[in-house]
Amino acid sequence: xxxxxxxxxxxxxxxxxxxxxxxxxxxxxxxxxxxxxxxxxxxxxxxxxxxxxxxxxxxxxxxxxxxxxxxxxxxxxxxxxxxxxxxxxxxxxxxxxxxxxxxxxxxxxxxxxxxxxxxxxxxxxxxxxxxxxxxxxxxxxxxxxxxxxxxxxxxxxxxxxxxxxxxxxxxxxxxxxxxxxxxxxxxxxxxxxxxxxxxxxxxxxxxxxxxxxxxxxxxxxxxxxxxxxxxxxxxxxxxxxxxxxxxxxxxxxxxxxxxxxxxxxxxxxxxxxxxxxxxxxxxxxxxxxxxxxxxxxxxxxxxxxxxxxxxxxxxxxxxxxxxxxxxxxxxxxxxxxxxxxxxxxxxxxxxxxxxxxxxxxxxxxxxxxxxxxxxxxxxxxxxxxxxxxxxxxxxxxxxxxxxxxxxxxxxxxxxxxxxxxxxxxxxxxxxxxxxxxx
Numbered sequence: 001x002x003x004x005x006x007x008x009x010x011x012x013x014x015x016x017x018x019x020x021x022x023x024x025x026x027x028x029x030x031x032x033x034x035x036x037x038x039x040x041x042x043x044x045x046x047x048x049x050x051x052x053x054x055x056x057x058x059x060x061x062x063x064x065x066x067x068x069x070x071x072x073x074x075x076x077x078x079x080x081x082x083x084x085x086x087x088x089x090x091x092x093x094x095x096x097x098x099x100x101x102x103x104x105x106x107x108x109x110x111x112x113x114x115x116x117x118x119x120x121x122x123x124x125x126x127x128x129x130x131x132x133x134x135x136x137x138x139x140x141x142x143x144x145x146x147x148x149x150x151x152x153x154x155x156x157x158x159x160x161x162x163x164x165x166x167x168x169x170x171x172x173x174x175x176x177x178x179x180x181x182x183x184x185x186x187x188x189x190x191x192x193x194x195x196x197x198x199x200x201x202x203x204x205x206x207x208x209x210x211x212x213x214x215x216x217x218x219x220x221x222x223x224x225x226x227x228x229x230x231x232x233x234x235x236x237x238x239x240x241x242x243x244x245x246x247x248x249x250x251x252x253x254x255x256x257x258x259x260x261x262x263x264x265x266x267x268x269x270x271x272x273x274x275x276x277x278x279x280x281x282x283x284x285x286x287x288x289x290x291x292x293x294x295x296x297x298x299x300x301x302x303x304x305x306x307x308x309x310x311x312x313x314x315x316x317x318x319x320x321x322x323x324x325x326x327x328x329x330x331x332x333x334x335x336x337x338x339x340x341x342x343x344x345x346x347x348x349x350x351x352x353x354x355x356x357x358x359x360x361x362x363x364x365x366x367x368x369x370x371x372x373x374x375x376x377x378x379x380x381x382x383x384x385x386x387x388x389x390x391x392x393x394x395x396x397x398x399x400x401x402x403x404x405x406x407x408x409x410x411x412x413x414x415x416x417x418x419x420x421x422x423x424x425x426x427x428x429x430x431x432x433x434x435x436x437x438x
Contacts, residue, residue: 016402017050019104019113019130021123023096025055025072031236032319033143036203037119038068043204043395045069052111054104054126056096071111075103090161097125104130115139115402121146121162124169135412137174137405141201142166144316145186148337149240167191174405177201177398179317180338186316199401202338203317204394207386209299210326216300217328224288224301228259229368232305232329234298235320237268242311242334244270247277247287248357249364254286256361257368262287265301302327306374307367313354315339322389325349325381330374332363348381 020041024034041051046069057063057074064073078099104126118127118140131138146162147154154160170176170191176198178184184198212220224230231253235241243264254260264274264287271289278287293301302308308329310321317338321331331349333339343349350366352359367374 015048015050016115016399016406017111017113018044018052018115018117018402019107019134019136020051020053020117020119021100021104021127021130022053022055022119023100023122025053025074027061028056028058032203033119036143036319039204039206039391040395040398041070042068043391044399047392047395047399049395049399050111052107052113054100054107056100071107073103073107075099090158093122094125097123100126101129105133108134115405117141117398117402118169118173119143121165121169124165127169128172131172132412137402137409138172139175139177139401139405140169140173141177141179142170142183142187143179145183145190147190148186148314148316163190173197174409175199175401177401179203180341182337182341183316199397199404201394201397201401202389203319203322204391205319205322205326205385205389206391207326207382207389209295210302210323212296212300212303212327216296217303220297220300220304224261224263224290224304226259226261228261229257229306230304231260231262231364231368232265232302232308232324233263233311234265234293234302234308234324235310237264237266237271237274239270240312240314241268241270242313242354243274244277245311245355245357245360246309247274247281247283249361250283250286251281252358252361253364253368254283256365260286260368263290263301263305264288265290265293265298267291299323299327302329305329306371307332307364309360309364310334310339311354311360312336312339318342321349322385325378326385328378328382330367330378331381332360332367334360343381347377348384349377 022037024030026038028034041053045051052071054073057076061074063076078095113136116127116131116136116138120143127138145166146159150159154163170187170193176187176193178187178198178200179202181200184200187193187198188195233243233246237243250262278284302324308324308331310318310333312334315337321333321339321342325331331343333343333349333351334354335351336354343351345351350363352363
């Protein structure tokens with residue numbers, strides 16, 4: 001690419017060469033990020049863009065391959081990484097970025113690129129290094145923030161350091177992509193990024209993959225339900241997902257709806273505490289923990305529910321709500337973060353204030369108590385998913401962000417000539433009401 005971006009005819013519909021950086025990519029799937037990067041990369045490639053993903057190696061996976069139209073390079077783990085792969089997350093991350101950077105440089109030796117696209121803070125050092133080395137614009141997707149995960153405060157030094165890296169990465173990027181208006185506001189407030197540099201591009205969903213066959217839905221109903229309504233939850237079992245408030249709502253719902261069953265699909269560090277509370281409330285016959293369900297089992301379970309609940313305290317986007325809607329489940333979601341932007345109360349589902357078990361019970365009661373209403377909002381939600389959140393639409397919006405970043409890119413020699421800032425400060429609240437500067 002010519003160093004003078006002003007003379008380049010950039011159009012988002014034309015082919016762009018993308019160097020994508022992510023610590024997750026199949027077969028490494030820890031959370032939703034790896035699935036997002038995979039689906040986005042495949043959709044971009046299908047639209048005619050050249051996509052190279054540089055990611056973490058997994059045992060048994062090739063170091064380099066072409067799959068689904070995407071070139072994939074996996075960073076072999078450094079020997080020093082093994083003793084660092086402990087609770088010392090920051091040390092592991094630095095070691096990982098060393099090998100990721102070398103692999104990205106190898107990708108650059110055998111290909112030319114127009115833009116670098118980073119996903120979250122775990123690849124920040126590689127992203128900034130490669131962007132500067134190749135003098136390319138950097139686009140970063142912030143999928144979540146450390147401050148958001150901790151409800152606006154940073155309890156430990158590690159959390160404050162991660163926040164600082166997020167701040168640095170965001171401000172080093174020509175464009176920042178946020179998955180919702182809520183996340184855009186977080187990025188601009190927490191990281192002092194001008195709103196004009198933040199593009200809202202929602203996460204996508206492959207709606208067809210979440211539409212189970214009727215026979216599978218019937219089998220899931222027989223497996224999980226009794227002779228009353230079936231209420232579902234799917235996701236990680238961590239405090240911020242709010243599953244504890246669903247559990248607290250069950251006694252009221254069980255009283256209103258005899259034969260009620262609640263299925264909780266997923267796993268996580270909060271599982272034992274949730275199980276203990278279920279036992280304490282005498283709900284062991286009503287609430288069932290399944291662990292993670294397979295890719296074929298989960299859509300069938302969601303499609304079999306009379307209501308699927310997303311009770312998150314913090315949710316940058318709310319991917320599980322889209323997946324459940326695509327599966328045909330009536331939705332009851334907390335009116336927080338991106339969830340509030342997905343579900344329109346009474347139209348595509350029901351909403352309730354987060355951390356309010358009584359309100360949660362009321363929203364679920366509205367769905368399970370009126371089957372005609374529940375099926376109507378479920379149909380509208382499924383239609384909405386197909387119209388707004390298909391991956392081809394998401395890829396086109398992302399390509400437009402790339403084009404804007406290239407058009408606005410300031411060459412490195414010009415940036416170096418500019419006077420450096422004296423310092424950058426970002427303020428967030430901590431429990432004592434003081435302000436923490438990072």
